[in-house]
Amino acid sequence: MNVSEIETPAAIVDLTRLEDNIVRLQKYLDKSEISNRPHIKTHKIPEIAHMQLSQGATGITCQKLGEAEVMVQAGVRDILVPYNILGVQKLNRLIRLVRRARIGVTADSNVTISGLSAAAHEHDVSIPVMVEFDTGLKRCGVETPQLAAELAALIESSPGLQFAGLMTYPLNENTGPFVEEVRKLVEPKGIEVSCVSVGGTHCMWEAHQYREITEYRAGMYVYGDRYTLSSGAMTLEQCSFSIRSTVVSRPSRERGILDAGSKTLSSDLMGLDGHGLILEYPEAQIYALSEEHGHVEFSRCDSMPEIGEVVTILPNHCCVANNLFNEVIGVRDGQVEVVWPVQARGAVL
Numbered sequence: 001m002n003v004s005e006i007e008t009p010a011a012i013v014d015l016t017r018l019e020d021n022i023v024r025l026q027k028y029l030d031k032s033e034i035s036n037r038p039h040i041k042t043h044k045i046p047e048i049a050h051m052q053l054s055q056g057a058t059g060i061t062c063q064k065l066g067e068a069e070v071m072v073q074a075g076v077r078d079i080l081v082p083y084n085i086l087g088v089q090k091l092n093r094l095i096r097l098v099r100r101a102r103i104g105v106t107a108d109s110n111v112t113i114s115g116l117s118a119a120a121h122e123h124d125v126s127i128p129v130m131v132e133f134d135t136g137l138k139r140c141g142v143e144t145p146q147l148a149a150e151l152a153a154l155i156e157s158s159p160g161l162q163f164a165g166l167m168t169y170p171l172n173e174n175t176g177p178f179v180e181e182v183r184k185l186v187e188p189k190g191i192e193v194s195c196v197s198v199g200g201t202h203c204m205w206e207a208h209q210y211r212e213i214t215e216y217r218a219g220m221y222v223y224g225d226r227y228t229l230s231s232g233a234m235t236l237e238q239c240s241f242s243i244r245s246t247v248v249s250r251p252s253r254e255r256g257i258l259d260a261g262s263k264t265l266s267s268d269l270m271g272l273d274g275h276g277l278i279l280e281y282p283e284a285q286i287y288a289l290s291e292e293h294g295h296v297e298f299s300r301c302d303s304m305p306e307i308g309e310v311v312t313i314l315p316n317h318c319c320v321a322n323n324l325f326n327e328v329i330g331v332r333d334g335q336v337e338v339v340w341p342v343q344a345r346g347a348v349l
């Protein structure tokens with residue numbers, strides 16, 4: 001089928017660009033002697049995870065147990081879930097996963113660690129646990145090297161757990177000094193920081209400058225989006241993910257309506273102006289979104305689209321847009337080659 005025959009709105013992946021993006025980062029990390037553990041929260045598609053693994057990724061990252069369940073079912077055997085797993089239901093699900101694959105998790109409190117240890121001990125399994133630290137995002141993560149060192153020692157001494165290193169997001173200039181300080185505190189106690197795992201697509205090409213890091217988790221690099229473009233980490237020609245959308249109305253000369261609204265593009269602005277870049281009309285502005293309508297101002301464009309014309313939109317944030325689709329259509333040279341179910345979409349549990 002030709003791309004022009006695809007019903008809209010549709011999520012499209014340019015397969016050549018996708019493959020190039022996977023290979024480009026893998027080669028860079030190989031050269032920098034950093035392990036690659038891509039974050040699959042961007043695509044949520046087992047087939048893409050397997051492409052990443054077959055190019056040399058040592059494992060994958062999933063943000064949620066639900067994503068990990070889909071990926072283990074699809075045959076992935078090494079997963080980091082960089083999240084505090086709390087509560088009996090989640091701990092039971094984690095134990096079931098741990099019996100089928102190597103599943104690492106993170107913790108930033110003794111509450112998380114004691115829950116993990118009780119579950120691991122009861123079920124006679126061993127769980128690798130990293131300590132999450134904060135480099136400035138002010139999300140999860142301990143804020144001092146002293147606390148990181150204390151939690152590392154607690155993990156080491158907790159039945160059923162192994163201290164598996166340090167984890168943060170994103171990579172920045174605070175990472176190195178924090179890691180060094182933790183090493184100074186734990187190494188005299190015989191505790192080794194075997195892995196320092198960091199992430200972020202916007203800063204991926206800086207990874208080689210940080211000698212402390214051993215593992216990289218990038219997510220958006222497979223697709224790219226308007227945010228990635230604005231960060232300078234990828235070029236427009238490298239972005240593989242787009243939304244095809246039809247102009248369904250032209251209520252006035254300068255205004256058009258697309259069949260892509262917040263349920264297609266998401267309303268995530270990522271600090272940008274407008275809700276996406278229309279490649280055929282780069283001067284146009286998607287200034288508002290209703291659920292199923294994109295409101296576009298075309299006044300700055302030299303030409304304006306006809307009703308029924310199909311346009312290509314680079315969304316602001318590819319991960320959330322991808323999560324809105326049941327399937328993603330893989331195209332090459334203008335032809336549909338594959339249709340992938342987004343198997344882990346909506347897996348927020």
Ligand SMILES: Cc1ncc(COP(=O)(O)O)c(C=O)c1O
Pocket residue numbers: 039061082168169198199200201202217218219220221
């Ligand atoms: C813990 C963690 N690791 C890695 C990533 C991947 O970063 P990016 O989406 O910038 O590629 C994210 C993104 O949110 C994250 O939260």
